[in-house]
Amino acid sequence: MGESFWWAIATATTVGYGDVSPHTTIGKFAVVLLMFVGIGFIGMLASLLTAFFTHEEDSNKKVLEKLEQIEKENTKLKEVIIS
Template identity: 70%
Template sequence: MYSLAENVSLSESFWWAIATATTVGYGDISPHTAVGKFAAVLLMFVGIGFIGMLTSSITEYFTVQENNKEDKILKKLDQLEKENIELKEKINKLIK
């Protein structure tokens, strides 16, 4: 879209798209037409949205795994505590 709107080569358009989407935006290549500026805004929102979704997905993956481990440990501790109470009761009955 940028290539067609601004009459630049496809390679220049890709360079501009990557620099813009990664928020580096050197400013050496910038759109001058309304369509080119629209393409820039669209690319910025899509690029930032994609990076945001990617990082949040990775964070969720590690967070969910960590929570599952903690839940398993807590359940096991509860189970051991119940068994400990039952054993104490049995010991007390045997002593009496």
């Protein structure tokens, strides 16, 4: 049963067996923990980068909208000052 879990986790995490793999229960537990932590770290890093770049686009849109609003207000002020 334990070997089945080891095989399933190693396969699901796409780590595979390789030439060197743990043979003891404690070793396999430690490696499974490292697999999940490593995959979780890479997943968090990828999602943080994605969130940063997509948020950046939203911020640019907001800045452009604010600039357009300021330009309209400046045009109105110019008209008031001239008249």
